[in-house]
Amino acid sequence: MDQLIDFTSSLPGALQWLGVMLxxxxxxxESYLGSAIGVVVGIPAPIAILAAIVGNAVCMLVLVLLADAGRRKAVGARGARGTTDAEDPERAETRSRKKEKVKRAFDRFGVPGVSLLGQWLLPSQITSAMMVGFGASRNAVIGWQIVGITLWGVGFGTLAALGVNMLR
Structure with missing residues (x-):
């Protein structure tokens, strides 16, 4: 965390928002710690929050589009072999525990629930790609992830701003 603060602080004042975006x-x-770091460094809270949200959302969007393209290709290859899109039981056994948690949460809460709460399990970039891999609508994942990323970024950025203001 200190390295990220030092990195952002080392940038010229006019470019610190770009550091927060990265x-x-x-x-x-992600957006929640990125916005807090921006506020701690001294960037105005609205700019720090927006930069962190944009950086998180762009990264998530790229990974969702890649996951969607990979899933479409895999489903197309299976379809060409005459197999169904149903999950192979052998493959299910090799899943990691984290992936299993995300899958259970996805099955129980759907895209909105995982998008809003999934950051407790894994980063939004990873959970969003997993949901698309599970067969969720790419557009639904993108929309709900942007809502989640925004809520987390605004929440933590606001808390950081309140904390910094209390210390002054």
Missing amino acids: IGAIPFV
């Missing part, structure tokens, strides 16, 4: 694209940092 930080927001990092999985496990």
